[in-house]
Amino acid sequence: MRRLYLIGFPLLMAFDTLAQLSFKLAGDGALPVEANLAWVQRVLSQPWVYGAVIGYVGAFFTWMSLLRHAPIGPAFAASHLEVVSVLLLSAWLLHEPLTLHHLLGAVLIVAGILCLGRAEAADPHDLPRPSA
Numbered sequence: 001m002r003r004l005y006l007i008g009f010p011l012l013m014a015f016d017t018l019a020q021l022s023f024k025l026a027g028d029g030a031l032p033v034e035a036n037l038a039w040v041q042r043v044l045s046q047p048w049v050y051g052a053v054i055g056y057v058g059a060f061f062t063w064m065s066l067l068r069h070a071p072i073g074p075a076f077a078a079s080h081l082e083v084v085s086v087l088l089l090s091a092w093l094l095h096e097p098l099t100l101h102h103l104l105g106a107v108l109i110v111a112g113i114l115c116l117g118r119a120e121a122a123d124p125h126d127l128p129r130p131s132a
Helices: 002-030 037-044 047-069 072-093 100-121
Strands: none
Touching (some): 072 100
């Protein structure tokens, strides 16, 4: 079970991060938006559109596998680690600004996920009940 978490959550984060960064890059290539067939062809010629599709499909199947085995609360929280990875990678790869507020928000996200993980590990419903 632990191996599922060690592989599944990073894989989910990687797929989600790929999808978000790909959409950002595809969106940059889609401008200016026009309501015609030439614009649709231009968008579909962007390789980043397909990276986004692969990212979302991979994230969907990874998420469904994790939901089968992981507790929903911590799993849902951990699935949002991609916010932190997208923030850091977009600063590094796309040269987007990374402010103190961004970093503080990222730290709070990670701290919240860790708190939920610890609470789940210490859940009294999972402990053996004393016999009468």
